[in-house]
Amino acid sequence: MKAQLAGNSNYDGIRSFSNDSELIEFRRKEIIDKATRVFVKNGFHQTSMHHLAASCGMSIGMIYHYIGSKQDILYLIIKEAVHRPNDWQQTLEDNLKYSSPTEVLKYLIRQYYTGVDNTGDNTLFTYQETKNLDPEFRKTIMKAAAEDIKAIEKVLWAGVEKGEFKIANIPLMAHNVITLGHLWSVRKWFLGQVCTIEEYIEEQTSLILNSILVEKP
Amino acid sequence: MKAQLAGNSNYDGIRSFSNDSELIEFRRKEIIDKATRVFVKNGFHQTSMHHLAASCGMSIGMIYHYIGSKQDILYLIIKEAVHRPNDWQQTLEDNLKYSSPTEVLKYLIRQYYTGVDNTGDNTLFTYQETKNLDPEFRKTIMKAAAEDIKAIEKVLWAGVEKGEFKIANIPLMAHNVITLGHLWSVRKWFLGQVCTIEEYIEEQTSLILNSILVEKP
């Protein structure tokens, strides 16, 4: 394994001084995980790299071996938060073949809301800090967010076509499905007092279905 | 030995160097109004006092005559944003005497959502920056937010008692009423593409009513 223009490589669009992509991925995961916790707790701007390094149990220099800038960390955190719940999109098509849109929607809501609950405060963080990203990064994030909504729209369309749903504004309703999930994270400080995540999923599912089902339950 | 440390009074919990409370209120309003616009546009941390002073058409020194710190400005902005839509709370009791809960709820939703729309990006700002407040300030803000929900709960209770509504979890539903209003501000970047504020109010009103009305429309 020769020359390779050592150092100053570029992994996943973000500068690194290592060429060992496995190590990069490993260290970045470490950094992102810790940074998420610290940033969510104290805020992005309030957390200094000094403090972050201490929290990571790394030296400052080490962080900058695997990451280009503080901004990049923010980007990676938000990107992960936005992309993680997307896994369900892949199985969506399959599900629609074998189950009724109503069942698929119920299933998706449960999957997505559970995902949001599991990511802890990441979703809240995304809501709060996306605006601090460079425009280019912000665009990427918003596109990813729009895709979530697109996926829900597909299910709603399927339901309308099969005569199960009646919906005035499909994109708006899809948006409601997604953002009512986010709200669990954003307003946990209040909602946690009035219900569990299970109850929340139940209630919000019925809120939505009540509004779109042709044959009311 | 001088008589007294000149200025340095305390108005509304925030330091000022003036003793003329009318002037303090006047200047603070000026500052808050301009600061809201600038902070919402550029973010709290990204805006320097230098930039803020320029945007206010004031000197830095002048701002510090009427305000104790940059944090104080943030607090005053958020306090205003949270309190402004609360006006409707006062007329709520009266309305319930003369109209059906359904009508009152419809009216409140329209009032509240229109208020959110009018405050521009303030609601979004509050979502993003509340965490930057000192804990003491943050508590005050969250209490005010909880009061909004309490007010909606009253209407829902009234509806349940009169047999118009059937609601599994009243606080959760009240929360939905309020936060679906906030979403218009927080997700305007997406929602603005699929509907107007009028349509949004209509759709969300029917979403909620569909779910709670005993006699479906």
Next chain:
Amino acid sequence: MKAQLAGNSNYDGIRSFSNDSELIEFRRKEIIDKATRVFVKNGFHQTSMHHLAASCGMSIGMIYHYIGSKQDILYLIIKEAVHRPNDWQQTLEDNLKYSSPTEVLKYLIRQYYTGVDNTGDNTLFTYQETKNLDPEFRKTIMKAAAEDIKAIEKVLWAGVEKGEFKIANIPLMAHNVITLGHLWSVRKWFLGQVCTIEEYIEEQTSLILNSILVEKP
């Protein structure tokens, strides 16, 4: 004198946070003067802003009120070093009307070399640090340097036209006139041991005249 978009102004192509152009000029002169001495002594990269501020008897923040970056200081120093000896260019045309090119050339050499001697180590500094400038700045400096040579070319041309001089390559000879002046500064560590500036001027003048005069002295 109203608004004026306080702060963050731009004076002479370089950022400043003051709007008082007289003060800017005064402070910048202070900074440049001290910085020249320190940079010449210790080198540009070896001198920290901390050290520079101490040498200026200012705080770091104060320097950054009147200057955009460390680079800007370098630029201003070099610009001054290049522009200062240029004063003679203006009187050049007049001189050529009333005196013989030979006399004018003698006079110019004396003026220019004396100027170089007076600027102390600035010329040396310019030779050493121009490459550290941003390309844009470097271009400006090199253009200014080329103008010096152009001015000397004029005199040589006049001499050739009047039949006083015979020169194979005028730009090269003009270049020699200028750079032999610079050499006094660049190699003072050696030349200072073998002659005074007066003798240097005398010897180099005769070196040049010997080579170009049609009637050898």
Next chain:
Amino acid sequence: MKAQLAGNSNYDGIRSFSNDSELIEFRRKEIIDKATRVFVKNGFHQTSMHHLAASCGMSIGMIYHYIGSKQDILYLIIKEAVHRPNDWQQTLEDNLKYSSPTEVLKYLIRQYYTGVDNTGDNTLFTYQETKNLDPEFRKTIMKAAAEDIKAIEKVLWAGVEKGEFKIANIPLMAHNVITLGHLWSVRKWFLGQVCTIEEYIEEQTSLILNSILVEKP
């Protein structure tokens, strides 16, 4: 208690971790050659060891096996640049026995200037970076530079003694011979536009001879 601190020998005044002097010399040559190119292009301070290692096709650790510090590399580069054109000094004595001082001087100028042209930007680099050396190193370099001038002085003296030359200040004239050679490198950006190295040698040779020859050509 280990036998000896492994490696850590000292070759040519500069630390190395190897004891194989042939290998040291081989590696150092590699390093110096590449470093010269990179430092000349980007500047000493602007080039990181990271970048240098990449340019050398070596690891950082390997460089530090054969060299004590970044400074040491600078010293070795400059030392080489100063010493390389010195080869002619050895044949100088012989030449003076069989040829006239005028011919020897002509020959030396051609040799020296051609040498400067061949070393590319090394001479310029030496001009710019010598000051960055530690005082001790700098002294060594300046002594070597003074020797060049001494060598030229010998030829001039010989010419004066034989009645071929008439020179007011021999060290100054010797200095001119050398530094007019350096100028080709330092001011190539300008001179390259007005003549070739061949023309430059011709013109400068006649500039000098015109001034010192007793019998003008």
Next chain:
DNA sequence: CATGAATGAGGTTTCATTCAT
């Protein structure tokens, strides 16, 4: 009352050098 020049601690980031592998 009003100004904005001045401060300097603390922010992010770089990079020469070391050392475990």
Next chain:
DNA sequence: TATGAATGAAACCTCATTCAT
């Protein structure tokens, strides 16, 4: 012998706040 991950001091620069005028 050879590597490059890891370190952390120190660099440049920002900005909330003060205070003399």
